[in-house]
Amino acid sequence: MKAPYRLPLTPLPLAAxxxxxxxxxxxxxxxxxTGQVALAVLAGIGALWGVGQDGDDPYRQRVLRLGCTGGCAALGLLAGELALRSGRPGAVTCCLVAAALVAGAVSLRGRLASVAGLHLLLGVTVGGGIPVPGPWWQAPLALLCGVALVALLSATPWLWRRHAIERAAVRAVYRAASGALAAAGGPDAEPARRRLTAALDHAHRVLDRHLTGRERPGKGPDTLRTAFHTAVRLGEVTSALVWEGRELPRCVSRVPLLMAARLLPEPGRGAAAATAAGPAGSAHPEGVPCAGSDSPALRALTALYTSCGPDRPRDATARLPAYPWHGRAAQVRYAVLLAGCVLAAQLCAVLLHGPRGYWLPMTVAFVYKPDFGPVFRRALHRCAGTVAGVAAIGAVTLLTTGTYALIGAVAAFAAVMAVGVRHHYALATTGLTAIVFVLVDLLGDHRELSWARILDTALAAAIVLVAHFALWPDSARGRAAARTRAAVSAAHRYRDLPAGAPAAERYALRRTAYHRLAEARRAVLDARREPGRAAREVPGLLDSEEAIAAAERLCDAVGAHHVGSAPDAYAPGAVRCTAAGAMGG
Incomplete structure (x- = not known):
């Protein structure tokens, strides 16, 4: 979801x-x-779901996520297919409910588990709704081939740009630090500092396996580790300069860019970049007024610049903390609610469409994902995207009905979906809806389904919204409160660090505190976007926002104290924030 402050526009993902x-x-x-249209359609469904889980993260993470997508989807498809072939009344419905219970039980345990649970349920909906001729093993294998094709296309660039994603993530931190220094003393200073935190969080996630020592040493990973740890130190100094509240000379904002050029030179420009950045150990970057400056943070920036280099020792870095805000009770409640929604959708589908009404339970599986963002917005975007997709494929079929022309349209809509996955859920749904219409047509189902799909989507969204807001209205607010408590606790641990603690421990606590504060802000924003009780109870959310803001000021002040910008008599407890305030108590 978008953060409450402005974010730079990202370029269109043309490769994706x-x-x-x-x-x-x-x-x-x-x-x-080859004449194997049915198996090709199933492979296309696998590719469709693979495109939905493709990303711009490191290749290892992509392949792992796509592997979970394919494996769980194939397992679900097999279960749904066997239930359909059994011919027993209610077998498909029972299979769907069981899959929903499993999916709901695992989905709140992490991003990868959520993806696995979603595609297990999606596989059952397709396997139980689309009869496929041939041996039982052909359909799951075809679907796996489709996901594998996406994984192959996505991971192939690893052969010639192995660490390019990680390098880009770390460079983004230095650019964000430069932007924060340029905004110091102005109205955009605090949002700029939050953008720096977001960039550090992203780089930390991208470099996770390189930072925690689970990969063999090498020139590329060593360079990345050094650049990241220097960026963590730069973040502390930058926050201290922002905390001072004074405008800085323009040349100061260039220092992070010079550091990036020294630590992570562009391929083929290493020598030129190093010359432009100046030799390590020089007195100070040209134009930075450090000599005699009354700003300890500015002197610290100069010292960091002069000491940074490719041979700097590495620090030990822990993983970013997870958020177990959802306990066992929340997992059980979500599993039961998801299963109930799927059961209601399946019963409506059987009454309205007979045995091939898979669209209703499939829409429920896509919409009811509270861990992916506000449920109401997701349902709204799903409906809007379905209407747009129906209109788009209707316009295409008015122009042509040729098989190869429709396959060309599928390719175009797949590109639209890939863009939507990264930019807007409604756009992704537009592409997916249009593609599914063509796939169903290739299977020989030439019924007029436009209005039926729109009404089914609206009905599924209504089932989810009624069940969610009637039986679990406080889920978003509870998540916001839990994350606020965790953020405030992390800020207090950073504040209470003893004066003689190692620098590596200080940096780890600081990273954890700012990361949790950023996540808490996003959780509060998500809670505000939900209608109903969670949105009406504004005082509780206001208390959370005030607690987060106070904790951010506390962390800024503690960092400034460590850098030397705050006076020696500074008492970390002077800026107070409480977990009770996070709960509105």
Whole structure:
């Protein structure tokens, strides 16, 4: 979800759009040429779900996520297919409810578990709703091939740009630090500091396996570790300069960029970048007024610049903390609610459409994901995207009904979906809806389903919203309160660090505190975006926002104290924030 402050516009993911187009077009073309259209459509469904889980994160993480997507989807498809082939009344419904219980039980345990649970349930909906001829093993294998094609296309650039993603993430931290220094003393100073925190969080997640010592040493990882640990120190100094509240000379904002050029030079420009940045150990960057400056933070920035280099010893870095805000009771409640929504959707589908009404339970599986953002917004975007997708594919079929032309349209909509996955859920739903219409048509189902799909989507969204806000209205607010408590506690641990503690421990506590504060702000924003009781209880959310703001000021002041910008008599407890305030108590 978008943060409450302005974020820079990201470029269109052209590579991801191209991967999506190829991944959907290739199996369909192969199926038309060989006559195995049904298996090609299942491979296309696998590719469709793979495109939905493709990303711009490190290649290892992509392959792991896509592997979970394919494995769980194939397992669900097999279960749904066997239930459908059994011919027993209610077998598919029982299978769907069981899959929903499993999916709900695991989905709140982390991002990867959530993806696995979602696609297990999606696999059951397709396997139980689309009869596939041939041996039982062909359909799951075809679906796995589709996901594998996406994984292959997504991971192939690793061969020639192994650490490019990690390097870009670390460089983004230095650019964010430069922006924060340029904004110091102005109205955009605090949002700029939050953007720096977000950049550090992203780089920390991207470099996780390199930082925690689970990878063998090498020149590339060593350089990245050094650059990241220097960026963590730079974050503390930058926050101290922002805390001072004075405008800085323009040349100061160039220092992080010079450091990045020294630590992570662009390929083919290493020598030139190092020359431009100046040799390590020089008195200070050209133009930085450090000599005789009354700003300890500015002197610390100069010292950091002169000491940074590729041979700096590495620190030990822990993983970013997880958020177990949802205990066992929340997991059980979500599992039961998801299963109830799927059961209601399946019963409506059987009454309205007979045995092939998979759209209703599939929509419930997509919409009811509270860990992916506000449920109401997700349902609204799902409905809007479905209407747009129906209109778009309707316009295409008015122009042509040729098989190869429709496959070309699938490729185009797959590119749209890949862009939407990174930018807006409604756009992703638009592409997915149009693609599913073509896939269903290729299977030989030529019924007019436009209005039925729109009404089914609206009905599924209504089922989810009624169940969620009637039986679990405080989920978003509870998540915000829990994350606020965790953030305030992390800020207090950072404040209470003894004066003689190692620098590495200080940096770890500081990173944890700012990371949790950023997550708490996002959780509060998500709670504000939900209608109903969670949105009406504004005082509780206001207390959370005030507690987060106070904790941020506390961390800024503690960092300034360590850098030397705060007076020696500074008492960390002077800025107070309490966990009770986070709960509105």
């Amino acid at each position: 759009a191209a991967r999506g187009a190829v991944a959907l077009a290739v199996p369909l073309l192969a199926g038309v040429v």
